[in-house]
Amino acid sequence: MTSLEEHVADRDRWARGPRGPLALVTAQAVEQPQPVWPVPGRWAPAPGGLSVTAEATDGVVVDGVPVDGTELVAGHTAVVPSLVAFPGGLAGSVHGTTLRVWDPASDAVARFDHIARFPADPTHVTTGRYTPVDGLEARGSVRDAAGDPLLVAGTVSAVIGGVAAHLLAVQAAVHRGTPRLQLIVQDATSALPEDDPGSSHSMGRFLFLDDPGTEAEVALDWDRLVLPPCAFSYQYACPIPPEQNRLTVPIRAGERHPVDASGAVLH
Known part of the structure; x- marks a missing residue:
């Protein structure tokens, strides 16, 4: 796994790329x-x-x-x-x-400066218990950025902000040869910036983790929470987090919003 510094640089580079x-x-x-x-x-x-x-x-x-x-x-x-x-x-x-x-010369690319993030902290790395399921297809409301239905892989049970959660995990694309899971989550920071200056993207964020392929303890590095593509462009459909992934506690970690040089939210 890349370092957090490399992860942040990769994400900013991806956001402003010619196919970003x-x-x-x-x-x-x-x-x-x-x-x-x-x-x-x-x-x-x-x-x-x-x-x-x-x-x-x-x-x-x-x-x-x-x-x-x-x-x-x-x-x-x-x-x-x-x-x-x-x-x-x-x-x-x-x-x-x-x-x-x-x-690649769009107004959004020209304005973009970086992805605003919550401050990183070693305590943001926690663990959960992954339990796979077989043959359960996600309901129609669980869709990727293109609007295609996602396949449920299992659940991740964890304590988040002192509250027990059982998060729905869907299968993600293989990344650099490694199978991955994806958590689509909302939390108490998910709000419009004008309503909460300390917010993250209102429709939620993604956390990717390695797929162990069997029931196992998994690492949850909340500093690697990333924005969905719809946070950058209205041309993407926002995925709707499953009901059990809508948390009432704040997760002040990971990406918040794409911003310009003044810190104003782009989208």
Whole structure:
């Protein structure tokens, strides 16, 4: 595991990256042939993704080949998803029937300074007991940033702020070759900044932990609580924390908000 300092630097670098959440300017569902702002071409649903119809002068490039006619843009479930380039440095990809467009020179990227965090403290590292479950799919309200339902992996029982909690854990994507679990949590700091200057993101935060694959004690490093992508861009859907993950106690650890140089919250 990387050090906390490396983790913080990686997160700031990810946030401002050319495919980071601050660069996402459009996530348009395409249900019929239509244009999509702010890029050229006419987009339509197609088996395996979307099709784009454009002239060579439009400057649309799919998988390194300029489009002059109609081409398939393979979606995220393809063996090799398509990458799309547009004039002005914009880039795109397809998730389901949604066209996502990134602008590395977006206003949000230009304004961003860092992710505000609560002060780190060694006491923020605690433990819990992970108990896996089999074949239980998360309810429709438990979804990732793209709105897709998540698969329940088990529960993590822990004492948080003196209160016993039994947190729902969902399966997360493998990270650097390591299987992981994800906790989607709200706590008493989850509030709008104008309502509480000491708040964290109102819709909650994520904690990732290594998946032991069996019932076991797991480390909970609350200083590694991270913001969901929806904290950076309205183009993402915010996941709704499961009811048992909505804590009444504050967790004053981890990320709070993306901010500009003055400390003002970006989103």
